[in-house]
Amino acid sequence: MSKPDRCICIHGHFYQPPRENPWTGRVEAQPSAAPFHDWNARITDECYRPNGESRILDDEDQVEAVVNNYASISFNFGPTLLAWLEAHAPMAYARILLADRDSAALFGDHGSALAQAYSHMIMPLADDRDLRTQVLWGMEDFRHRFGREPEGMWLPETAVDIPTLEEMAGAGILFTILEPGQASRFREIGQEEWQEVAEGGIDPSRPYTVHLPSGRSMALFFYDGPISRGVAFENLLDDGTVFAERLMSGFDDSRNRAQLAHIATDGESYGHHHRHGDMALAFALRRIRRDKEARTVNYGQYLELHPPDHEVEIHENTAWSCAHGIERWRSDCGCETGLNQDWNQAWREPLRKALDRLRDRLRLPFEAAGAALYHDPWLAREDYIRVILAPGKDSEDRFLAQHASAFLDEDRRSRALDLMELQHHAMLMFTSCGWFFDDLAGLEGVQILRYAGRAIQLAEHLFGDDFTEPFLVDLEPAVSNDPVNGNGRQLFEREVAPLSSR
Secondary structure, three states: OOOOOOEEEEEEEEOOOOOOOOOOOOOOOOHHHOOOOOOOOOOOHHHHHHHHHEEOOOOOEEEEEEOOHHHHOEEEEEEHHHHHHHHHHHHHHHHHHHHHHHHHHHHHOOOEEEEEOOOEEEEEHOHHHHHHHHHHHHHHHHHHHHOOOOOOEEEEHEEEOHHHHHHHOOOOOHHHEOOHEEEEEEEEEEOOOOOEEOOOOOOOOOOOEOOOOOOOOEEEOOHHHHHHHHHHHOOOHOOHHHHHHHHHHHOOOOOOOOEEEEEEHHHHHEEOOOOOOOHHHHHHHHHHHHHHOOOOOHHHHHHHOOOEEEEEEEEEOOOOEEEHHHHHHHHOOOOOOOOOOOOOOOOOHHHHHHHHHHHHHHHHHHHHHHHHHHHHHHHHHHHHHHHHHHOOHHHHHHHHHHHHHOOOOOOOOOOHHHHHHHHHHHHHHHHHHHHHOOOOOOHHHHHHHHHHHHHHHHHHHHHHOOOOOOHHHHHHHOEEOOOOOOOHHHHHHOOOOOOOOO
């Protein structure tokens, strides 16, 4: 009698926030990333490029093999990061795309790449229209780059609620990955009695089905929390052999069934957060394959081989990086980086409210102006990702031929496209990193204010109304921990307003 299947899957969430100046499209020098020009360039050198060509050393510390780690793991890259890599690190970008094709040959015709909600917005905090567009744009970006339909989608910060799962399932997404504590209760399919999830989280060794109010369903994988924390925070990547052994510890001999030992961390663990972490990953993967006590898979393959036989309910409005649900992105919940423990994050709530109100103020004039130019301005917005992915007159012509309600002269054409760019930036301003760190005046906070500034500039040009002053009033209660930076209004006037007046 053959032994039950034992499978290992390692997921890397590779992501950096968009850093481009919204007016120039260029990433400006970031001195904190020295000696590199900016953080994208630095992390590419430390992580994204090495994982595409990782070295395995022999006992004499000589290079024995060079491997593409991406082909042997599960991974997702943020769409805005992939756009930067395509332009600035084309060889690393090509290795990522190649890995998805190679992984399909390894894993039963299932590519290892997952899609991601487009601009790393906290999905439960998005309104219905943004929620839908984030899923559709993430999927279209994936098709454009990887040339296939995505099976799975990564949720930014694993932040989840039922409307988000409904939107994903309705778009054809088959599965996502969550933190084990995000499961509420579970039961075997066909049984009536639910079991509450214990404090340590749900059993991660099997996939689960979540049944949604619409009648749809999708699969959920809950990663192994302790091993994932070991990779991210406990120096498990110091030794590839130890890493492999720790992965194998995810199996339990008492389970007489197929088991999946799987982890999920920021992909930057493999080289940026942990120097040479890519090499530990490559060595561990080879060790697992050679020992033959388990085999590597990706989520799509495992789901085909071992469909869920249990169903699950989730804790809504939860995420992997906040102990208080999703409060890290809207309140002073106590979650911070640990680097500035005498600071507060009371600025988060007024920043969230200011951006929510700006989004809502932009909505009615967008709809009114859009109705004069488009058959359906919201449907046009959903399709505008095609122009973003292939900028230029030809792409714009195709887009307008499909969505414009009548012939557009040059002035009306420019106005129609500016409406779409307004909406583009009105979503980028909700990039989650703007709330994640310790202070409003950090790089990430300033960046989302820049996106808001660009949206405001476009709105005032298009509609003639004053959107700046109401936004600045809303920003005044958001106060930096450093008195030099002042409040949100002062920060915007100093860091953003001069850019929009050039």
